[in-house]
Amino acid sequence: MSHMRYCCLMAVDRDHVLRTAAALLTRKSTATMDEVAKAAGISRATLHRHFAGRDALVRALESLGIAECESALDAARLDEGPARDAVHRLVREIEPAAGLLAFLYTENQLFEGEQQNIGWARIDDRIAALFRRGQQSGEFRIDLSPVWLTEALYGLLGSAAWVVAEGRVARNDFTHMIVELLLGGALRHHTTGQREES
Amino acid sequence: MSHMRYCCLMAVDRDHVLRTAAALLTRKSTATMDEVAKAAGISRATLHRHFAGRDALVRALESLGIAECESALDAARLDEGPARDAVHRLVREIEPAAGLLAFLYTENQLFEGEQQNIGWARIDDRIAALFRRGQQSGEFRIDLSPVWLTEALYGLLGSAAWVVAEGRVARNDFTHMIVELLLGGALRHHTTGQREES
């Protein structure tokens, strides 16, 4: 504690600003710097002191999103146990970041001159590796590529975050909805006469 | 003056402009009116003669998206045969519009003062009704609500359109990827018929 400096209100909680901005931009991706500042309870000037500009803010959000994603990946221990359980843990751990990820997912198109891209690539690889492990262990079907399964997971995370935010489904169902659909699909599998062929 | 009948057929192909704009905005949702005009091969002035402003353009795209969606819904004959086959037909029919839908899906947040909203609601209802029919017929599991299945379908359509546009999966796999994941899930099931070979 001795190394912490106690000043005035002490350098506006950067993390709080980022999370508020994430929550706002998730709902309204075109929100103004002024709106972001008001949402965070600070002035535009102060916001601009902490983040050089809108670009820097979005970059910071991207870094936050990557960090939270990797934390979730670590916490989910993707290498341990059945792959299906690892997927379940992953979705559970990543849920709090789903909104932010959904925002970044749509905003990323703007960053063609990538740089943080390596962070996303690393995350993609770790998730794809999980699906690949599940395929090799015989748990997952092999006609759906790990790349597609990874992307589909992103899409489902975004859809679920959206529909929960809209209040059209209960927040508690978040993990169940995604995991059950992603792993089991919409079809009933215990009924007789099930046939799958196209 | 009798309104323009069939005078100079120079009349810029409105549909072509819309589809070009859709393609561009799908890739870069912040594209300028000038960029849209250039992409469509017309001048900004002409673009502005046909669409009062950016708002009007996006509205027109929304109408186009709704129309294409409803055409797909009609062509898929959702009421006929097994629900799972209807889902397959739906995805196949809706594929060409997936990019446009993905764009509108993210852009819709801006339309809080809805008006076209009724169009989307009607589409939502028709798709949700399909999933409900599948549940009642015993084909689909009942622990995943039609609302969620509908939203999940949108998410998967968007993800698939994106990953195909990125060139990370083959365009030919579009329908298969979505239908198999949405209906069957990633898990291998020990039921008859599921593709598990090589």
Added chain:
DNA sequence: CGCATGTGAGACATTGATGTCTCATTATGG
């Protein structure tokens, strides 16, 4: 208490997109 720091409020110029206008050009149809 006085100093330093961080903040809020607001003025200001800048930038980029937009909407509107005019005018010349081209193509169409009678």
Added chain:
DNA sequence: CCATAATGAGACATCAATGTCTCACATGCG
């Protein structure tokens, strides 16, 4: 061939967001 109409090019004002700046205020610290 001529009148009409649609287009392209560009000038122009407008507007909103941004980035930068100054100044006053509050609070922590010596």
